Amino acid sequence: MSTGPTHAGAAERLPDGARTGTRATIETPAQAERGAALGAFLADCRAALGDTHVLTAASAQAPFLTDWRKRYTGRACAVLRPASTAEVAAVVAAANKHDIALVTQGGNTGHAGGATPDASGAQAVLSTNRLRRIRALDAANDTITVEAGCALADVQAAARAAGRLFPLSLASEGSCTIGGNLATNAGGTAVLRHGNARALCLGLEVVTADAQVWDGLRALRKDNTGYDLRDLFIGAEGTLGVITAAVLKLQPMPAASVTAVATVDTCDDALRLLALARARADALLTGFELMSWYCVELIDSHFPTLRMPLARPGGATANGFAVLLELSDHESEAHGRALLERLLADASNEGVVRDAVVAQSLAQSQTFWAMREHIPLAQARDGLNVKHDIALPISAIGEFISSTDRAIAARWPGARMVTFGHLGDGNLHYNVQAPVGQDPADFLRAAQAPMNRLVYDQVHARGGSISAEHGIGQLKVDDLARYKSPVELALMTAVKRALDPHNRFNPGKVIAAPPVP
Amino acid sequence: MSTGPTHAGAAERLPDGARTGTRATIETPAQAERGAALGAFLADCRAALGDTHVLTAASAQAPFLTDWRKRYTGRACAVLRPASTAEVAAVVAAANKHDIALVTQGGNTGHAGGATPDASGAQAVLSTNRLRRIRALDAANDTITVEAGCALADVQAAARAAGRLFPLSLASEGSCTIGGNLATNAGGTAVLRHGNARALCLGLEVVTADAQVWDGLRALRKDNTGYDLRDLFIGAEGTLGVITAAVLKLQPMPAASVTAVATVDTCDDALRLLALARARADALLTGFELMSWYCVELIDSHFPTLRMPLARPGGATANGFAVLLELSDHESEAHGRALLERLLADASNEGVVRDAVVAQSLAQSQTFWAMREHIPLAQARDGLNVKHDIALPISAIGEFISSTDRAIAARWPGARMVTFGHLGDGNLHYNVQAPVGQDPADFLRAAQAPMNRLVYDQVHARGGSISAEHGIGQLKVDDLARYKSPVELALMTAVKRALDPHNRFNPGKVIAAPPVP
Structure with missing residues (x-):
């Protein structure tokens, strides 16, 4: 482990940045050396970021130390808040100099504990929440260049203001950041049409393990000049480098979206409906969500204002499903609605669908989506x-x-x-x-x-x-080791060693065994 | 260089697999050792592949030694034709054992010399042209699993037979292979809608530098379990591993495609037409090709049966352009045609387009595309x-x-x-x-x-x-070194060293300086 031995006193002593006051225990020489290194690291960070952006007080650190699902709470020698790519590079340089591991964190909305430091107190959290600039929007190229700490909703809003759609959309979009979306290759509700976060990114800026800035901010649809480093950093959950900015693809804004819910007896019928919808609507089909009937009942009992307008298919004892479909149409709402109605009528005639309702208003459409999105909340209440x-x-x-x-x-x-x-x-x-x-x-x-x-x-x-x-984070590290082949684990380890030879970035996440330098 | 010193006699002597007959020159001990190693390599390959698939005769090797554009001619100690992934792994194991570099080659239609061996005669060509099986087609998952040596046209045909579209399309599709398409991340005429080869691939099977088989043949739209190795091998031009098979995404077959040509005064007008077409047709827009008026004249003089139905925009001295547009429609030809006609009428009213013709038949549509595709041929004749x-x-x-x-x-x-x-x-x-x-x-x-x-x-x-x-191949290795940043070159080199530490795969291609082991 490059993070060195940890000891219980580190977090309490180090926040002051200097070793003052009386100590209750006698330090070993190794502990003393380690303490000095941490103190020097914090001093370098304060010089680079300013005192106020090196958080060491427990109260200031607290929001950064527990993951969104509250499964993991870690400790940190500092929470660092750089405001520019150069400041991120300075932090990485300081971490290299003093051998400190860095855990990059965006909006702290991850589901796998990937942005939470370990319990040692020896790691530093590198928060991107001051890297919030929208650097450029090129409407003629349908691209936007944003810093990693931009909230997803802010990117969507900037695109909308330019008459464009940034299609990545997920429940936490108000607080999750683009850097986190890319680091975890986030999915969400528009993957069917637009792909995962990876498919929406044309270029990256990354601070590498040797504290260099890789300017890969290319705004190109085609570029076959060497290895695909971009897609290696995307989805690596902060273990290979620090994403500081990205060029994202924008789409033309559709004229209208039309939503429907349908009931089906079995999942196979839902798949038949999917095949029919893909054949008829192809790329106009932007959403196809499944819910078991128990999900519908859960919502009904916890959020009674969100009512499914259809009855349970097959009667009270059957295992039915509801499906939510969305078409996005660049011609007109009338065209999209007619296409969706025809599709559902034919599916009904073919016996694939029991019943269906096309939303008659934006409000009804929002209710359909709200039902889908409230399932995790209803579960949490249960x-x-x-x-x-x-x-x-x-x-x-x-x-x-x-x-x-x-x-x-x-x-x-x-x-x-x-x-x-x-x-x-x-x-x-x-x-x-x-x-x-x-x-x-x-x-x-x-x-x-x-x-x-x-x-x-x-x-x-x-x-x-x-x-x-x-993603994998810390939640599924052991599962990954179980289900990946030894060949794939060896390739992943080789990549990790190549790009982060000192295991500086998010050690212990994604791959179980930290590489030996 | 792991390929060792080369000597002029190697190609002539080694095809026999044993050193017989008189030699005109006295070998040094190093040359003798090298010759013995090559002989042993060929013996191992013959044992693994059978004698007939280890080509050493000059006449048998010739088609593999010159690139499609005839810019490069190399020499090879052997052309190897494995018929299975296991045989590819056996070849890589033999190459490791005897320190022979391997140049993987698909249909030999590349434009950058990436599949042509160097002049030393010490490299072996690993041809994928016997890896031709279509392993599976899963219509319900819209995927096809194919071996690397399948011709692109064969994959298209297999998809078509299942009522699906494999959208990758390019001029050499009759002879280029899927393995080559992936190794070079090929583009072609449908990128606007469907992306490059990378975007069409869900999973890979690769023989790695240590002769292991990585089974990454996943047929999933979402998978966030570790580093994106797939996209690293895609576009690496055979320098990181040998792609032996792939899972490719299929699309529903459109009901109809509708084509038009239009004339514009300037490239900026063509871009205005593109923006309008994207806003109106979004994903229905599957082709948007530009041709300077001199291209039109070139075709006119060399292929007089392919006639542009429109006059030069702006008169005889103007620099005009022609644009080819294609919409693919999942509803009906009538719908696509009406949309395209409306689009062009509005573009004309806005002064963006000088004149336009929508193809009235499949034959006319094919003529429009043939004009576009004959430009390189007309150039070659000129x-x-x-x-x-x-x-x-x-x-x-x-x-x-x-x-x-x-x-x-x-x-x-x-x-x-x-x-x-x-x-x-x-x-x-x-x-x-x-x-x-x-x-x-x-x-x-x-x-x-x-x-x-x-x-x-x-x-x-x-x-x-x-x-x-x-791609880069050997054609643009020096250009890559000039235009890439030192940071990016260092990252690429680190990746190459990590995955191909002995520079076994296609040395000298893509990155200039071979890594030092």
Whole structure:
């Protein structure tokens, strides 16, 4: 470990930046050396960033030390808030000089603990929240150049002001940052049409492990000049470098979006509807979301103003699903609506769809989306649950759900399946709620590990992914090591060693074994 | 150099696999050792592939030793034709054991000499042309799994037979291979809608430098489990590993494609038409190609059956352009045609377009595309010319063309500008033909180096790319070293060293300085 031995006193002593006052314990020479290095690191950071942007007080640090889901709380020798790429490079140079590990953090909305420091107190958090400039918007090139700490919603708003769409969209868009979106290759609700964050990025600026600035801010649709470094930093969760800015692709703003909900008896029927919608609407199809009927009931009980306008398909005992479809049309709302209505009528005639409603107003359309987006909130109100963010070949999803549902029911009778997600991308949030009457916390404690294993084994057997859009962080490091082949782990380790030879960036995240320098 | 010292006798002596007969010169001990190693390598390859797939005779090797443009001719100790991934791995293992460099080659249609061995005779060509199986087609997942040596046209045909579109399309599709398309991240005519080869690939199988098989054949739209190795091998031109198979994305087959040609006075008008077409048709716009009027004249003189149905815009002395537009429609031909006609009528009313014709039949549509595709052939008939495959931010193209045209006219009066390309992607084939009356070969010899420099300087100053879709190969290795930043070159070198530590794969291509082990 390049972060060196840790000791309990570090976090309390180091915030002052100098070793003053009485110490309750006698330091070993190694501890004293380490303490001096940390003090010198903080002094260098203060010189580079100014005193007010090197946070050492516990109260100031607190918001940066616990992840969004409150699964992980770490400690940090400092929270650093650089305001420019040059300041980020200065921080990395100081970290190199004094051998301090850096944990880059954006909006701190990650789902895998990837931006939370470890418990040692020896790591520093590098917050991007002062890197907020929108550097350029080139409407004729349909690109925007933004700094890593820009909130996703601010990028969307800047694009909208120029008559353009930045299509990345996800629940935390008000607080998550573009840097975090890219570091985790975020997904969201528009992947079906526009791809993941990776597909929306043309160029990057990155501070490398040797504190250099890589200016890869290219605004080009085609560029075949050497290795694809951009896509290596994207999705690396801050373990290969610090993304400081990006060039993002913009789209023309559609004339209208039209939304519908439909009920289907089985997931296979939902897949038939998806195939029909893709064949008829192709790129106009911008959303295709699945919800098991238990999701609908959860929303109904926790958010009664959000009402599904359709009845449970197949009667009270059936396992039905609801589907949310969205078309985005560049011609007109009337054209999109007619296309969607024709599609649903034909699907109904073919027996694929039980019932369907096309939203008659923007308000109704927003209600449909709100139902979909309130599922995690309804789950949270119902108590803790076992979560899985998985992806499968679309052709395997129906069989996966029925077979895994059966396996879970056999082992945990009465467990309730909160199955929803971006069916058009093959991405399910396959979550499991405690049986009625069982304490959710007890259920989570007992079932989580074996259920994760059961579900991931089923996913792996079908060529699926154990993390579709949330990344690995610290949550799934052990799972990654289990399910990746030794060949792939060796390639990943070789890349990590090549680009971050001293394991400076986010050590312990993504790949389990830190490289030996 | 891991390929060791080369000597003139190697290619003649080694094909027999054993050192027999009289030798005209006395070998040094190093030469003898090298000869023994080559002999042992060939013996291992024959054991793995069978005698008939280890080509050593000059006549058998010849088709593999000269690139498509006939700019480079190399020599090889053998041309190896493995028929399976396991055989590729056996070849790499043998190459490791005996320290032989491997040059992977697909359809040998590259434009940058990337698949041609060097002149030493010490390298072996690893041909993928027996890796031709289509392993799977999953219509419900819209994916196809193919081996690297499949011709692009065969993949298109397999997709079509399943009612799907594989949208990658380029002039050499009858002979180029998917492995080569991926290794060079090929572009072509459908990038505007579907992206480059990289965007069409979900997963890869690769034989790595330590002769392991990385099974990354994932058929998923979302997968955030670690570093993006796939995109690192894509576009690496065979310098990081041997791509043996890939999972490719398929699209629903459109109901119809509708094509039009239009004339515009200036490139800026063409860009205005592009913006209008994107806003109105968005993803329905699948082609937007630009041709300078001199291209139209070239075709007219060499392929008189391909006639542009429109007059030169602005009269005989003006620098006009023709634009080819294509919409692909999933509703109906009538819908696509009406949309295209409305678009062109409005563009005409706004003064953006001089004149336009929508193809009235499939035959006329094919003629429009044939005109576009015959430009390089017409150029070739007219004699050699100075070629540039460049990309620019779309917003910079108009100014780039006028300013670079002026600079070229000032230095090479009378030079004729064969400017065409995929305007929607910002990708120009900015080629320059000798002035009337000047010998094309003389012109090429004298003008090529300084004109490349002039054009690339202009491209670089505007944040453009010196290789949009043809890659670096050996043609642009020196240019890459000139125009990439030291930071980026260092990152690329680190990646190369990490994944190919002994410089086994395609040494000397893409990055100039081979890594020191």
